[in-house]
Amino acid sequence: MRRVLRVAIIIRALSYCCHLFQPLVNIFCLKASQAESMSHDLTSAVDPTSTESRMEAEEDKWSDLPHELLSKIAGELGLMDFLSFRCVCKDWHIASSKVSHEDKSSKSEPWLLVYEGEGSQCSLHSSKHKRYISHIQELEGAACLASHEGWLLLFREGSLFFFCPFSKAKIELPNCPITEVTDHIAAFSSAPTAQDCSVVVLNQLNAFELQLFMLCRGENAWSKHSYAGYPFKRMRTAVFYKEKEFHFLDEGDGLVSFDASESPQWKSFVVRVQESESTPSDVVLNYVISKNFFQRHNNERSGNLRFLEANDSISTVGTTVPRHTGNFDLLIGSERIEAPKQSESRHLKGVWIQPKYCYVPPDQTW
Structure with a gap:
């Protein structure tokens, strides 16, 4: 569920500036759907170890987003979402560290x-x-x-x-x-x-x-x-x-x-x-x-x-x-x-x- 929350934060950010980043919105919506499905499917026969590895690999890709893009996304969030954004990972924290943000x-x-x-x-x-x-x-x-x-x-x-x-x-x-x-x-x-x-x-x-x-x-x-x-x-x-x-x-x-x-x-x-x-x-x-x-x-x-x-x-x-x-x-x-x-x-x-x-x-x- 924690990963679903992380995806939700970035989707909410992208919704504020979708006219600039519409292709990314589609990608992250798909990722959120997949993550939520995996978190609720209690009868799945998928190997949990391999699932965990794939999710970690996906997180690494999100961390590699350009800092300039992450800063723009952070600047469009509401204040509390902005504070959550900063806690997602080290790269997101660094990218938003010099943003003076007003709700x-x-x-x-x-x-x-x-x-x-x-x-x-x-x-x-x-x-x-x-x-x-x-x-x-x-x-x-x-x-x-x-x-x-x-x-x-x-x-x-x-x-x-x-x-x-x-x-x-x-x-x-x-x-x-x-x-x-x-x-x-x-x-x-x-x-x-x-x-x-x-x-x-x-x-x-x-x-x-x-x-x-x-x-x-x-x-x-x-x-x-x-x-x-x-x-x-x-x-x-x-x-x-x-x-x-x-x-x-x-x-x-x-x-x-x-x-x-x-x-x-x-x-x-x-x-x-x-x-x-x-x-x-x-x-x-x-x-x-x-x-x-x-x-x-x-x-x-x-x-x-x-x-x-x-x-x-x-x-x-x-x-x-x-x-x-x-x-x-x-x-x-x-x-x-x-x-x-x-x-x-x-x-x-x-x-x-x-x-x-x-x-x-x-x-x-x-």
């Missing part, structure tokens, strides 16, 4: 990763209501501060690092400026492999004061910036806006911006829905905000498809979905859902993530 069927909706923080077990919920269980050691004891372009920014045991749960790629950040996570929020401007990537970590000291740490790609020292302003509610969500500007949104309608250009500058705003023509003093955001994205999606699901069980609590980290509504990005806000009976509840952590396999060269550093 094309999920560009409009992120996936949800749920974990408890104490162990490595986690569940991944796709936008098509499929649930996958996995063990990711990097999540054990970790707190997620930000999610962007398939990357997570994690804090664990006094260190900050980027991590892609699909490729297991990891990039350590130097000289972590914080010793523990309380109500910290964070954002980064682009993938950590990009030359212009910047990271900010915000700590709300009290209702009036904010403290921000910033690090740019290639640097080792974090810069520190402070801001005192109007009474803030609890800062909940951080997002990269444009150029070198970051936004921080509280639980109400408050927004604080930090522009890290030549002369770093703070500003504060009140967010409102645009119901009429904007005035010269208004700033029209390039994103729309969803503050109850998790709660709404959880309520829309039923039975085992729900993210939470009875009396679960969860804190989620949001993300940004590019061009979700016309020319506007969708900013999914971070949320906190408290269970009715706190003493008896599971306390879960969740993060919205774009389903993307991020390739990183072995020698990649910050």
Whole structure:
């Protein structure tokens, strides 16, 4: 049955690009039919040893497919099929090793990763209501501060690092400026492999004061910036806006911006829905905000498809979905859902993530 599964993976890949590889589709469909027939024919008188040898010979032929062809096939698969593709054999793994893969069927909706923080077990919920269980050691004891372009920014045991749960790629950040996570929020401007990537970590000291740490790609020292302003509610969500500007949104309608250009500058705003023509003093955001994205999606699901069980609590980290509504990005806000009976509840952590396999060269550093 394992061989039948291998054939099924390649057939599914070829179905995505059959206009390019139609002759191969016919060949692999025939091979799949033969393999499935052999796996189910319990009364066959064929010598199992010779059958095994022939199947192994056929597998060797599949392994010998040109890497360029295998890379194209891998690039057309859904993300989970792509990960299975990489496990089939050494040649398929090598051919797909440098492919940065994004699930094309999920560009409009992120996936949800749920974990408890104490162990490595986690569940991944796709936008098509499929649930996958996995063990990711990097999540054990970790707190997620930000999610962007398939990357997570994690804090664990006094260190900050980027991590892609699909490729297991990891990039350590130097000289972590914080010793523990309380109500910290964070954002980064682009993938950590990009030359212009910047990271900010915000700590709300009290209702009036904010403290921000910033690090740019290639640097080792974090810069520190402070801001005192109007009474803030609890800062909940951080997002990269444009150029070198970051936004921080509280639980109400408050927004604080930090522009890290030549002369770093703070500003504060009140967010409102645009119901009429904007005035010269208004700033029209390039994103729309969803503050109850998790709660709404959880309520829309039923039975085992729900993210939470009875009396679960969860804190989620949001993300940004590019061009979700016309020319506007969708900013999914971070949320906190408290269970009715706190003493008896599971306390879960969740993060919205774009389903993307991020390739990183072995020698990649910050």
